[in-house]
Amino acid sequence: MAPNTFKLPDLGEGLTESEVLNWKIQVGEHVALNQIIAEVETAKAVVELPSPFAGIVQKLHASAGEVVPVGGPLVTFGDEAAESDTGNPRGESGDAGSGDRTPTLVGYGAPATSGHRPARRGRASQNQPSATVLPAATPQASAHNSQAEDSGARRTATRSTPPVRKLARDHGIEISSVRGTGADGAVLRADIEALIGAPQQDMQPEPATTGTVAGDRRVKISAVRRATAKAMVDSAFTAPHATEFLTVDLTESMQLVEKLRKHPLLKDVKLNITTLTSLIVTRLLGTYRALNSRWDAANDEIVEFGSVHLGMAVASDRGLLVPVVKDAQSKSLRDLAEELTQIIELGRAGKLSPAQLSGGTFSITNVGVFGVDAGTPILPPGQSGILALGQVKRRPWEFEDQVALRHTSTLALSFDHRVVDGKEASEFLAGIGAVLEDPGMMNIFI
Structure with missing residues (x-):
């Protein structure tokens, strides 16, 4: 059987290269069909590569840490009989006569008997x-x-x-x-x-460089960090951002979340204020469609999306990730909570696929989990709206003509002012706040 070379496949979303993080195989090892052979890192995710061939590993074409272009060779496989005929699959010993070079793990080295x-x-x-x-x-x-x-x-x-x-x-x-x-x-x-x-x-x-202090270190820019930086720069200098803020009383919503957690049909689901806010947002976007749109300069159009693909910002060891729940507007509270929990856990573990990190139409980020009151989020490229949730704190608040301690939070809505007018953005943000302050209003606003 002729050797088969597995080339780096297109992992989606126009990615042109990937970095080999680690190999799960070695030269001389027998590999089964669909066996995981390596982990590679793209600009969006860490991906496990299954083998499309079964056979003996003849050669690994890249080392861990090496960047391989799409279509570049990764592994060459041969059948077990062919390896036995060579008598030296690993290149560890053997006669190097006639000027032949001995195969090594990557590339070719000098003949073992040359003495050089x-x-x-x-x-x-x-x-x-x-x-x-x-x-x-x-x-x-x-x-x-x-x-x-x-x-x-x-x-x-x-x-x-x-x-x-x-x-x-x-x-x-x-x-x-x-x-x-x-x-x-x-x-x-x-x-x-x-x-x-x-x-x-x-x-x-040698004299220290001006402006440098002991303990400085250089950190290699990861693929995720590089992609995030490019996306943020492109967004910030392409879309005219505007941000509006609204502080709301979440006391009744917090009470509702606690009640839902105890319900027999939901007791095994992770519910929080972010889940409830996500449900409200996905329903309201059906009315305020400009917030679920994108500016298409090439065709001189505004594209209003028919579905809400909700992005949820996740902080991970690899950097900021925004996994997406597809068709979120049609999901029940339970389904939405389960999918959000799943993508957040996968994001933190670095196990999201490129498909799970693309296609978002509107995003939510919760800066409150870090003890932050508010922020001005930058739009993900191709989206016209992103909502930031601040921390929930008990503050003195006017309630029923008296001052009381209430659970409050500040919402921040950034939007693309080319697509969304201030009036529509304000009404959308006010609608979210109204339902969070009084969940019973959900049937009126949604």
Whole structure:
């Protein structure tokens, strides 16, 4: 059977590349059909890749930490018989006669019997230190390779990926002298990060860079952070944002949530004020359709969406994620609560698929969980409205002609002023507030 090469598939939403986080397989291992072979990180999610082939792993085409373009090779498989015929599937030993090169985990190395070893860089001068532990505060250009003393030795470039090389260069680390822990000695991002901030060795102290303090560190921009930053910049400088605020008395809504939690049909469901607000929002958007629209400049149109695909901002270790509940306007309180709970848990665990992170038409973010009273949220690209919920606090409040302690919260609605007029935004926000203050008004406003 001819070898089969699995290429990185298009994971959706126009993504052009993914970073290999880790391999679940190794060269020489037998892999079954649909077995998970690797985890890759896109700009939106961490995705587990199942194998479309069954067979013996002949070659891994990328190391952990390497960015692979869509369509680029990932793994080459062969059948077990073909591997046995080679007598050396792992490239760990064997005759390298006739100038053949022995297969290694990634790429090809020198013949095992040649006796040649990669040329090692000589020590650089003080003006161009080649130590692997330059402090992060004093990045310098990498030193040039010195001529190998052994004239028969072949100069071999250090295996690494462009992002790893850039990380090393930014920190003044000479990558050729780093001992890589990856496949075939490849230098991984973790190898460079382990050296950042390490004590200086065999170097004269250098003056600190202006404006730099001890303890500074550099953090690699993750795919999620990069995508979020681009989206926020595009949104902020494309859509004219406007934000309105409304502080509401949530006492009756809080009481309703507590009552619903005890109901036999809902006692196994996670309910909170965000769930109730989400239900109100999805119903009201059927009336205030401009808030569930997008500006289509290319076609000189405003697209009013027929369904509400509700985005819910989630803080995760990978950064801000906005998973989406599709067709939220048609879901019951129970169904909405279950789906919100599921996507929030998956988001925090980093297990959302790209499909679950795309297609939103209106979003909600709860900054109150961090003890914040209010904020001015930025619109997700392609959306015309986003609602921020502030923390629920007991405050002195006018109630039935007296001052009483009531549960209150501040709502903040940001909207695209090209699509939504102030009047419609104000009525929408006031409608949310009216129902939250008196849930019995739901039948009137929704």
